[in-house]
Amino acid sequence: MKTIMKYELVINEALRSALNYDTPDEQINEFIGFFGKHIGSDRIYIFEDCEERHATDNTYEWCADGIIPAIDELQKVDMDIIDWWYETFARGESVIITDVEELKEEHRTSYEMLRAQNVKNVVVCPLYYKDEIRGFFGVDNPPRSDYRALTSFLDMIGTLLTSLLKMRNSFRKANKLAKLSSYSALSKIYESMYYINVQTGRYHIVKISSQFDRYMETAVRKVGKYEIWDDFCGHIRRIADKICIEPYLEETLEFINLGTVEKRLHRKTSIIHEFIDKRRCWCRSRFIPVDYDEEGRLLHVLYCIESIDEEKKRENRLLYLAQTDLMTGLCNRGSGERRIVEFLQDRTGGLLCLLDCDKFKAVNDTYGHTVGDDVIIAVAESLQKSCRENDILLRLGGDEFAIFMPGMLEQSSAEKFFERLFENIGQIAIPEMQGKRVEISLGACFYDGAENISFDQLYRNADKAMYESKKKQGYSATIYSDL
Template identity: 60%
Template sequence: MKTLMKYELVINEALRSALMYDMPDEQIYEFISFFGKHIGCDRFYIFEDNKKEHVAVNTYEWCAQGVSKEIDNLQDVDMNIINWWYDIFDEGKNVIIQDVETIKEEHPYTYSTLLKQNVKSLVVCPIRYKDEISAFFGVDNPPINENLGLTTFLDMIATMVVSFLKIRNAQIKTKRAAKLSGYSALAQIYMSMHYINVQTHQFHIVKINNVVLKYLGREALHEKYDIEDNFMKHMRTIYKKFCKPEYLEYEFDFIDLNTLEERLKNRKSIENVFYGKLSGWCRSRFIPVDYDEDGHLLHVLYCVECIDEQKKREDKLLYMAQTDIMTGISNRGSGEKMIERVLNNKVSGMMCLVDCDKFKAINDTYGHMVGDEVIIAIANTLQKSCRDKDVVMRLGGDEFAMFIPGVTEQKCAQSFIDRLFENINNIKIEALEDKKIVISLGACIYDGKEELSFDDLYYRADSAMYQSKKKDGCSATIFRK
């Protein structure tokens, strides 16, 4: 009875000491420190079980002066090493090893693990609370002949340890819930949002499309703040179903958490655009949330937003910026850039300049509306005579230019010109009645070897055009050095 009263007094004193602190982690550490000093052992520690990974993790440890800390070395300890401890716990007993040498033959893995820590004896007690807490705590090298009394003492404080762990877990859950609740408000502007631990790849689904959720076999998010594993596998499953195949590889690279820290270095966010089968054009984005004590990226938000309408507006503006509004073919600015790219890549071909003969007379005689109709008809004919990879552009007024990759021989060039002239000859403008449209063409061949610019080719083709203008009817001249 006196012994129990003595233990109760010590426990009450330990509680008062622990409650001087505000944070659960500080309270737990103070609690085990108090008992470690009182007992006179080398270490007092708590290991918490991760049943999913089948490992035990040293989460709290107090060490006597001069005793080496083991907490950094005892993370993710394979439960198989101490599986016989769990068998004893299941019998409602504590593990008592009065001399570590006695387990050398029967439990060699446990023996070698303890020997490395200079453990000669120990007492370990289980901590279990429903399915929420599964752990054990114990002491290394307690005073000789104190083991049996010590187990009674440890059993008495087990409930207190459970209480501290429950308070800690509740606070963690409350903080996480508050944080995710804040993100839920932010998520309103996104189609989906995930909160991810970059280091463990675990994640929370803050928001997700209901169609995607049903595809994953879930009618709803069962628990708003559930932790799930393997973010990349989760997203790959979704994208294989809902992302256009041609964008899959790029998005898979983008969601790679193993390279994310480097890609986010000194940046507030990174983004990628893909085409989704549910909502059209989408933008995915990683936003850093926080970093660990060593400065490494810890948590990020992965957000997906629909930008289909924005993309359509951007495409329209881009089209207007690059297109001749009257004819629908490339304007001078975009056409020059395309030809410059071809020249930079040393792609051989033929550059042609085309203009309509006596176009001013058509405008003066038949009016500008007919003149516009002629310009449009020539543009359509040039485009019809070319391939998709050929560059066709309007330089302005009645002047046009083309670049035909691969045409480098005189015979091939003449064949293209003949076909073009035939197509021009077939143009019919009702207001012109039987009057035919006549064009002049100047061309030059680029062999893919010279260092030439667009202006260089233009000068050569224009020199040839000058010769064509001296002839009647549709005529063409190819520049010769």
């Protein structure tokens, strides 16, 4: 009777100590640690079984000073290795090994596993959940004493441990439900959202749009009020086949591959893929990492799909505004120069032309700036009419323009272009100018692609040639090589 009362006092003290902590994991670790110190053993541990894998995992462990932890090595232990333990538990008994050397002949594998952990003697009790064995609770190298009394003590502890493990499971479930609830709030900005187990392919639908809903499978497993579905990749592949236009389908299927998502998400907060659906609307899909398992492997992700059609339109509009001269519709100086530099870096030869309107200040002073603007717009239209589709046209500013004509390397071809351009410029008729013609001066420079050259070098050469053209009356063009 005194022994039982002593045990109850120790257990009550252990519970008080454990309940000083906030989370179930901390409470369980404190609880077993308290007994490890009280008993004077080397190690106390909890193993929890996974029937699906037919394996048991070391989920909690306390070690005395100087004892090397074994929890990392004791994961996914095949239950067949210690099947005789489970047979002992099934008879309503605990496993008591007073000397592991006694196992050497009959249970060789168990013997080698225990010896590798420097276990000399051990007492192990089953953990029950709803009258079924779901794991065990053990003590390595307890002081050699009354093992039967120790077993009774451990049985009492095991009952409390089962209660703590149930509390832990409820805590985790509540956290998961709260997490899913928070994702439901987040999903308002998305058309669809999935919560996916990367390792199993099972997924929970946080939100799904009507566009995707009709492609859902009919088989479903109910878990509480949530629906858990199998084979995320198969489900989303069927959707992709139905909604993606052909040029984006292959990339979309590569993006949803769960087998590579962990590698692609490494050190990233998310990864995205953009595609056009059969409504001709832009969509963006995104993977977001949620958590990792005990081994540091990616466990859950969010997969989200949002419509970004309006965003793309704004983006394209902003890009157009950033790259375009709004008065003429040609490239502005920045974007046009960047495109020319790309050709120069690729050693693509061609002809750079610089041109401006002769006596343009007089046009502004005589007819006003509105007419001056009309002249600039008319010259830009004549340039577009005269150039080829892949030529780069840009307005440098004011009445100054530039053209880069990739592949034009012959002087005869250049001269034909000048004639065509001058003819189109000559057809400009601004009513307010009362028949006065718009005239331009042009300087040009060839680049043969033989050596590296900067845009500034090419520009200076063409500018020198244009300066020579300015000295002549009427339409004039000068090529730098002629100077």
